[in-house]
Amino acid sequence: MANLDPDLLDALRRAAIDAADDGVEFSVNGGWRSPEYQNQLLREAIAKYGSAEEAARWVATADTSAHVAGTAVDVGFAARAWLSEHGAGYGLCQIYRNEPWHYELRPEAPECGCPPQYADPSHDPRTRR
Template identity: 70%
Template structure:
């Protein structure tokens, strides 16, 4: 076989090798860069904003707010679970009877923390325009039976209608004429009926403390 001229062999051979070496160097550099980035991404700590590292927000119901559809049997709701045990027992006995008649006893309000009660009072003052008018609907944290877990606000008209008719048999009494939803335990009502209602909370001696 004929050999190429010496000038061709001495000029194209080294050029080819230089090209090969250069391409290999570029590939190696790219591979090294990608490997470095992969290592960094796999070894980096999780972001402080990632779900796995962020703390769960506190429950908005912890202070006594009540989720829609809550009944007297919802023990996972603090407003129900922290009611006075005797009141809660009476409510559940009444609720079992009501359920047999197709009525559910829903809860709109129950136990409340002092902070939550004061918040409701501030909102009532803003809504009604004065402390005096707000007092007809919302008590202070020091006087409210909700804070001690001794009062419950029953929701939805079928439930309040049923309880107004049958509540005394379980010692459950409406206390204020202007609040047909507000019930407290009066055990003596089982034999004697519920006591006369106050016109509103401002007439209740307990609210004068």
């Protein structure tokens, strides 16, 4: 959980405590990534999916990745199910429909709900640089 945005980390800790009270094991499978590691993941995705365009549906570039910025986490299955029901109350929102494990902090979510999800990262304006 090193290098995560402090507000995201705080929201995750509060959610994990409440999830545990509900008997849910709250696991975070991935958080901050170095630019080098993100670039490696992108190269692997290009090899797997056959093109940079198709890989962009799953992996952002290092300069656009919320993971590199420390503003995203990937959560385990039980946490994912719990957050899909309770996450907005902590500002924790699923951002991409094709990545139910990927959560980011949206501070307005407790009052307004989570924003509509993008189909995948290639539809997110933040990843188009």
